[in-house]
Structures are given as C-alpha cells and as structure tokens.
Amino acid sequence: MTEIVISEKEKEGETPFSPPFLATIKERYRLNLSGSDKETFHIVLDLQGSNIKYNVGDCLGIYPQNDPHSVSKLLILLGASGEEHIQDRKGDTYSLFEFLTFKASLLRIPEEKNDLQTFCSLLSPLLPRYYSIASAMDFVGHEAHLTVGLTKNSNETISPFGTCSHYLCYRAPVGEPKIAIFHKPSTQFYLPEEAMRAPIIMIGPGTGIAPFRGFMQQRMMQTGSSKSWLFFGERRGDTDFYYKDFWEHLVTQDQLRLTCAFSRSGSEKIYVQHKMREEGRELWEWIQKGAYVFVCGSIDMGKEVELTLQQLAEIHGMLSSSDSKIFIRNLRKSKKYLRDVY
Ligand SMILES: Cc1cc2nc3c(=O)[nH]c(=O)nc-3n(C[C@H](O)[C@H](O)[C@H](O)COP(=O)(O)OP(=O)(O)OC[C@H]3O[C@@H](n4cnc5c(N)ncnc54)[C@H](O)[C@@H]3O)c2cc1C
Ligand SMILES: NC(=O)c1ccc[n+]([C@@H]2O[C@H](COP(=O)([O-])OP(=O)(O)OC[C@H]3O[C@@H](n4cnc5c(N)ncnc54)[C@H](OP(=O)(O)O)[C@@H]3O)[C@@H](O)[C@H]2O)c1
Secondary structure, three states: OOOOOOOHHHHHOOOOOOOEEEEEEEEEOOOOOOOOOOEEEEEEOOOOOOOOOOOOOOOEEEEHHHHHHHHHHHHHHHOOOOOOOEOOOOOEEHHHHHHHHHEEEOOOOOOOOOOOHHHHHHEOOOEEEEEEEEEHHHHHHHHHEEEEEEOOOOOOOOOOOOHHHHHHHHHHHEEOOEEEEEEEOOOOOOHHHHHHHHEEEEOOHHHHHHHHHHHHHHOOOOOOOOOEEEEEEOOOOOOOOOOHHHHHHHOOOOOOOOOOOOOOOHHHHHHHHHHHHHHHHHHHHOOOOOOOEEEEEEEHHHHHHHHHHHHHHOOOOOOOOHHHHHHHHHHHHHHEEEEEEE
C-alpha cells in the first residue's frame, strides 16, 4: 500500500499545510500520441514565490474543484439555483454552488434529497489528491512536473471522469496562479544518499514512471552516479511511451539501461514483471551487487512485481520459498527495496 498517511483532519477536509500555495500551470500537454486510448498529461507547475523545497520521490497534494457541468447537473436534480446558503462542518457559510464546487465530493450522491442543508451534510468532503513529482529541483529549478493520468469513472456518477485528474488535465487554467497545492514530503519513498553511488533498478509502468524521471534528473546532476535500470510499461510503444526522448538520450549516454513492456503492442499481454523474468539472471546479479529496487504505480502491479522478485531469488539465488520471502523482507527493512503504490 501507499506510504502516504492521511490524517484525521485531512479526512475531514482540513488543509494539512495551510494555507495552500496557489501555483500556476506553466505548461500542459498530452503525453500519448494520437491513436492512443489513454490520456496522460505532463504538467509543469511554477513554484516561484512558494517556500516549497522538494526532494525526488516526494508528492504534491492538489485541491481539486468539481466540474461546473457536474455541479449544474446536480443543481437541476436538486431543483436549486445555487445561491442558497449552506454551512460546512465547521459552520462556515457558502453559497450552494461554491459548496458543491469546492467543498463536497460528488462521487457518491445520497439518494435522499430532503432539505438542502441535510443533503450537503451527507456529502463527503472534497479531499486533496496526491501526485508524484516527476522532476528534480536541482535540474528544473522552481518548478514541479507531474505525470497525470485521466481517470475514467467506473460506476455511474455525476461525472464520467475522476475529479482531480479531470481538473488538472482539462479544466485547471494555464498561466494563472490558481492551483491550490501543498508539498507532501515522502519519508518512505526517496533516493537515499547511499543510493546515489549505488546501482538502482526502477520499475514504473504507466504514471508510475513519474518519480523516476526525477530520480534520473537528480542522477544527471551528480557526478559518479552508478548504473541505472528502468522497467517501463504501457499499452502501446508507438503512442504511450512517456518521455521516450529523455530515456533514449540517457541510454545513448550510457547512463541508463531501459526495458519496456508494451502490453497491447503484440498478440500477448506483456507486463513489466514478464520482462523482469526474462532479464532475471542479470537483475539478480544487480541486486546481489547492492542495487536498490524502486517500484511505483498500481497496487496490483506492485504485488506482482514483489512476487516476481521472490521468484528471482528462488530461481537465480537458489533460495527456498520461505527464504526468498525473508530475503525480500530484509531488502525492504534495509531500505534497499522501496515502493510507492496507489
Ligand atoms: C502517493 C500517491 C501518488 C500518486 N501519484 C500519481 C501520479 O503521479 N499520477 C497519477 O495520475 N496519479 C497518481 N496518484 C493517484 C491520484 O492521487 C488520484 O487517485 C487519481 O488521479 C484519481 O483521482 P481523481 O480525483 O481523478 O478520481 P476520483 O474522483 O477520486 O475517482 C474517480 C473514480 O475512480 C475510482 N478510483 C479512484 N482512484 C482509484 C484507484 N487508485 N484505483 C482504482 N479506482 C480508483 C473511484 O472509485 C471513482 O470511481 C497517486 C496517488 C498516491 C496515493
Ligand atoms: N480507476 C481508474 O480508472 C484509474 C485510472 C487511472 C489511474 N488509476 C490508478 O493509478 C494506477 C496507474 O494507472 P496508469 O493509467 O498510469 O497505468 P496502469 O493502469 O497501471 O497501466 C500501465 C501499464 O501497466 C499494465 N498493467 C495492468 N495491470 C498490470 C499488472 N497487474 N501488472 C503489471 N502491469 C500491469 C497496463 O496494461 P493493460 O492496460 O494492457 O492491462 C499498462 O500497460 C492504476 O493502476 C490505478 O491504481 C486508476
């Protein structure tokens, strides 16, 4: 599971580090090329004027706003104008429109729509979402880069898209200081000082690639960095190869070994864990020589990658099944195996 800890106050919708900084989106573009069925965006936030000093591996918290179209749909359902007065849990007063836009999650709408105040009290607070920072401050200066995948809503809700990903990818204005953000330092997923001179193995399919762009930018700024190996996976190599030029440049400079698993480019599903097995002998050698292993991306992928690491310990390290589990546990305890899965 992810190492991000959400406090009770945050669950109630309180700003964890208040007030949030209002950042400007300097640049935003889609990373998938035309023909892709995914929508993943690169977003550059200007941090000038903030006190934010992040390390690679850290996250930004973003306060989303609900889509005005969804809010309007709900107002029609409620038979309300939006100008009605509503109190939040702290007793502060908002117009209904403001409350539904900034304060309430619209993912689950109560069936009962008695009086407006009761209805609003039944809505969950609109919480910030976390995004891995995809840059290194030493490399980009007062900017934070994000890699944001547009979430599509699985079940019938008031909006077809995820609240924050849709806000960041489409609705948040570019060039205006309006994005409410805060810095969430990571205590569990980071590039340790010792790892700067050690080999690193990074496993990051999909948006899990984000922190590793930061890791490699950091390593580029450092002399004497050891070797690095990235396992990236997405649907198709021709349309979904995020930051392809950056990785390929590093490969030509001999600063990176790159292994890709494109799940929908061929007739069979190929995932990062399949490629890890194919490269198992060498991967095991790297780990034996002290490589740090970092995994970022979906929870399911994280589980399968961990099983694969155990299998590599059994096949190439000749360990029994129980010893391979102990090996992975010790790797984790010694902070040589760090994960950020969500
Ligand atoms: C530490 C951390 C780092 C993260 N880094 C990134 C990143 O770099 N890039 C990125 O794109 N995202 C990242 N995420 C995920 C991100 O925080 C949001 O969860 C994601 O963008 C969806 O939020 P949303 O508001 O768009 O969707 P919501 O409005 O929260 O949800 C929309 C729909 O998707 C479903 N849903 C939401 N989240 C998940 C999930 N994780 N798995 C399955 N179904 C889900 C909901 O049930 C709902 O139906 C990270 C999460 C964490 C905890
Ligand atoms: N609920 C949502 O709609 C939603 C949307 C965005 C993000 N998220 C969350 O964020 C995570 C990252 O999403 P993302 O869009 O960046 O990438 P992703 O869904 O993790 O997909 C990236 C690559 O990983 C593959 N993959 C799927 N299951 C895998 C597994 N068990 N093991 C290894 N590889 C696997 C995908 O293949 P295939 O697609 O071909 O199977 C694809 O090639 C999600 O997994 C989810 O937790 C959820």
